Structure formats: C-alpha cells, structure tokens
Amino acid sequence: MGSENPKIVAFCCEESGMPAYEHALSLGLELPEGLRVIAIPCGGKAETGYIMKALDEGADAVMVFACYEGNCKYVRGNIRAEKRVNYLKGRLEKLGLSPEKIVFCPVAPANGVRFAELLQQEIEVLRKGT
Amino acid sequence: MDYQSGRRTEENRKGGPSDMKSGSNLEKVLEKGEFAVTAELGPPKGNDVEVVYEKAKYLKGVVDAVNVTDNQTAIVRMSSIATSKIIMDLGLEPVMQMTCRDRNRIGMQSDIFGATALGIKNCLCLTGDHQRFGNEIDSKNVYDLDSIQLLSVLKAMRDEGKTLGGEEIEGNIKLFLGAAANPFGDPFEFRAIRLAKKVKAGADFIQTQVIYDMDRFREWMKMVRDLGLHERTHIMAGVMPLKSGGMARYMAKNVAGVTIPDEIVKRMVAAPKGKGAAEGIKICIETIEQLKEIEGVHGVHIMALEWEHRVPEICEEAGLLPRPS
C-alpha cells in the first residue's frame, strides 16, 4: 500500500450508493483522503473491465456500493455486481494478489454512517494485508 | 485345442445339416426348449490367469455358458477374447462380450475373425459403458458402431460371408449372437420397440439387465410378447444376488438402469447382521422361480460378479441342476 492514504475507487449507484455518500458528507463524517467516488446508474453498470482498470492504474481497492438484495430499481443489477465482484476476487487470487482489494457493499440510501464505516473497514483490511 | 475349420464348405455354411448358427452349447440348450442358465466372469486387471481359474472352477458344470465381460465399466481388464479362450481350455463355454466403446469396425471384425478361429461361438454385442466411468477417463472415444449396427455387421459376416466393407471373408464365421436389453430404462414405452430393432438386426438371444421389480418386468414381457419377439429370439432374464442391505440401498439409488422395489430393500436391510448374504441368495432364488413361470423367458443369466462361488448353490436351490449335456 505504501502511503497513509490508500487510493479507494468507489463505484456508487444512483439509487443507494450516491445518496449514502451524500448523506455522509452532509453529516460531516470523516471520509478517507484517497477516496474517489464514481457515480453509476446502477450497480449492474460496474463492469469487470472498469474494476480491473482501476486496480491496474493504481487503485489500492475498488468498492462497489449498491442496493440491498430485492431493492434494485433495475431488478437484478445489484446481483450482477455482486457476482462480478466474487468472480474477480477469484481472479485476483490467481494473480497472487489479495482478494480483499475488491468489495461489494450493499448500503441503504439514507445510511451515510454505514457508508463511512465500510470505507474505514476496508482501510483496516488493506493495512493488515501489507 | 479346438480350432474352427478355416475353409468354407457346403456343409458348414449357413443352412448346413444341423441348421445351427454356431452349434454352441448355449444355442443347443435354447433351441431344444430347455431353460438355459448362464453366469458371468470378470477378467482380472492384469494377466494373472490364476484369478480366472479361481472363478471358473465354481462355474464348471453348473451353467450352460459363461459371459466374459469386455472392460466392464471402462476399467482395463484382460481382453474378453483372451479370457474366453482360457476358460474354453478349462472346459467352459464362453459368451464373448464385445463393446463398441474401444474398437472401430476394423478392430471388431478383426477380433471376430480371431475369436471364431479360436473356437469361440457366442458373442454378446453391447454399446459399452462410457469411458468416464472407468480408470482411463482421458481416452479417445470410439463408438464407431452402436450395438445394433454391430449385430447387423456380425450377422452379415455369418450369413453372407462378407465384411461391412464388402470384402469376401476367407473362412466361415459361425456365431450365436446376443444383445442386452434393459426392461427398466427410459423411455419405457420405447424399450420393446428397441428390442424389436435388435432382433431385426440379428440378436439370436437376449440377456436382460438385473431384475428385482417383477411387476415391471412382467409388463415389459407383455409388450415383448405383443410384438411376437419372444418367438424370434431367446430372452434370458438377468438376476443378481444382493450381498447386503447396504448394497441394496446403493444399487437402488446409484446404478443406472436398476430398479429395486422397496420391499426387497427392506428385507435386505432387516436381515440380521451376517445374514444379509443369505437373504440376498434367497431373494435371488425366489426371483428365478418366478421367472421360470413367465411365458417367453427361456433362461436366466446370473450375474454374481466377485461372488462366483455362490453360483453353484443358487443353481442347486433354484432347481436348475443338473444341466443338460
């Protein structure tokens, strides 16, 4: 990891991830300095290609924030996202990299606190890994 | 040593004085209308002939012919043709089994030339278990012919003196041809029709898959009789003595093509410890008694693999001894 500020790319869906992020901001919660948020219409738009490219270009972790099961506005986008994340975890292991670098995080729209918690958890995991 | 005559004469062509297809002991017993009995012998996983002698000694004199399996369940064993010759030298008559899994038409016809030259007179044509079941799962799949096509090919070799490719055969192929039938396979309504195809292709005798479900078997025999097949081929019913409750449960659940009614499984499971085998033999004998009564059943095929030493008592208790000849 190297630096004190791990670079985390967070793909946030418009229905839950983004509102949760905005809620966290409005509450004035501390969010990691290396955080970069990317809005996507639905968790299902978090393609394997984007996730891998982010890691390839230097992200320490990629997190996908999407709706809880059953709540996806586009029905199954969150399920697709979770499947892809699990698939990629397997791929990372085969490459000799930590599967913890990618995480699927279901979150409720009005839960900025949880959003911040999940980010912090991932930072701890990354720190332990190095 | 007994070698088949190499020259074709008017006498030993088809339609010779005896009108027998092969003159084998099994053929004679069936043609005479006697209730025939065959058993099975599995060759060793190697060339240890002692294994063959051990099994063969129990079967001598108690059955009319012995099936020699052909790499059964795709496990590599001594070839059926070699093992058949070995048991012939011991005074037993083999039914050489030939599957379509391992050889193409060239290999199969070649083996038939050789087998009949060595004096082998009975051949059971089988499709063969897929190699995925065996101990050489990476092998190339052959299945150049299926069992029905194989029957046609061997029948033409015998009756027309020609190979599949049209070549005149140097010699005279005399074979009693058999095929397997599964009264319990799917689709059920189609099974009798498939049997008709095998008979049409040339099956002189049929050995069925093991029977435990008598009701279902009777249903199948009725369909077979309705098609008149029992008069065109000799049907031998397959039986297998169960060794234990565990075996009964396992077979009922796992073996493709085998149905065991609950009451039989119950009987086996309920048998006191150490008495499972005896109960299995008892059920086998009861089954044979019932089979004798079914119209169109001309014999029984006892599959007691790795249990050959129990065959004499099964034959004795089921009233099958002494054998004719």
Next chain:
Amino acid sequence: MIIAEQKPIEEILEMLAPHKKILLAGCGACVTVCQAGGEKEVGVLASQIRMARKEAGNPIEIVEMTLTRQCEPEFMEEAKDAMKDVEAVLSIACGIGVQLMAQTFYDKPAYPGLNTTFLGLPEEHGVFTERCAACGNCVLHLTGGICPIARCSKSLLNGPCGGSQNGKCEISQDVDCAWQLIYDRLKAIGKLENLTEIIPPKKWITSRDGGPRKIVREDLRI
C-alpha cells in the same frame, strides 16, 4: 457458434514470460457472444496480465485491440500496424483466429489465450451447450432436429443405450439423454416410426476422422 473459454491465467502468463511488449487481440464474433474474447474481455485480461507482471517485478506493455473477426484474411489488415511494434500476439479469438494470426504475421509468435471447446449455443445467459459435431453428413432430418452425434455421449445412431434414466445420460445428471429428446420430439411431430428403422453405420470419412477437410468452390474463385 464457436464456444471457447479463457485458459487458466497461469498458462497465459507462462506463455508470455519471455516478452516485454505484446498485442492482445480480441475478436468481434463468436468469442464476443460467449464472452470469452471480445472487447470487454480484452480490457479485463490486459489489466490482469499487467497487474500480475507488475507484482512479479517484470512489467509488460500490452497493446489492446479487437478485430472485426480473426477468421478472415482481409481483417488481418486491422492488426498490421500494431504487429510491427510488438514481439508477439496473444490472441483471444478461437483457434482459427490464432492460426490465421500466426500465418499472417509469420515471424512473430502467436499465443492462444483461449481453449476453443465446441460448436454450440447459449441455453440461457451464461450457459453454453454443445450442439453440432461438424460430421459432414447431417442426419437432423431423421432425428427430429436433435443431433445424435454431438448430443449423445456415445454418438449412437440407434439409441438410447441402457443407461438412459429419467431423460438423463448415464455420464451425468447435467447431460440430457439425446435419445430421450429425439424420442419426445419425433413423437411431437408424429414421426415415431423413424425409430423403427435401423440407421446403418456412419460414414465417418466425411468427419474429421477422414483427415483435415477442405472445400473448394470453383464458382466462387476469382
């Protein structure tokens, strides 16, 4: 279409070990549809290889591109410029594409990133099954449109065998018994009598068994 799947990454990395700059070439046809070698897969695989090599302290430069199709000589033009500057090409087209790449760019190694598996179709999104054996002598008119060569484990022409149970093949519960399917279909179209006829031994010479095949259409030759 042709169905393929990616080789294990360890195999791919081993092939690329001696190289520092390669072209990773995808294909816009079959392998795009079965999501093994299309544009998206090029991106994902390139990232993975780069990351693995970086981790191993031996970075690699990858030029990414997806050709319209890798099975036709005219489309090889698309890769001409890129191939000038690389040491080798990792092709994630089917085996045909890899071979055409190798033949066209004769002086540079061409590596297969996929295992080409069979001719088939998607039963549902993400599930592909084998349907055709390219035997050169189609009998689908006899079997109600279901191929006994490709779909029967034993390629029987007079099936089923004794191992058919509950519509499944003896080798696995995941494999349908082709002859059960054939029976059902012939019944549905009123042609069950087809099954009473013995289909004679197949002439395998028209299949790969007869040697590598070639078709020449004089009417099409310029």
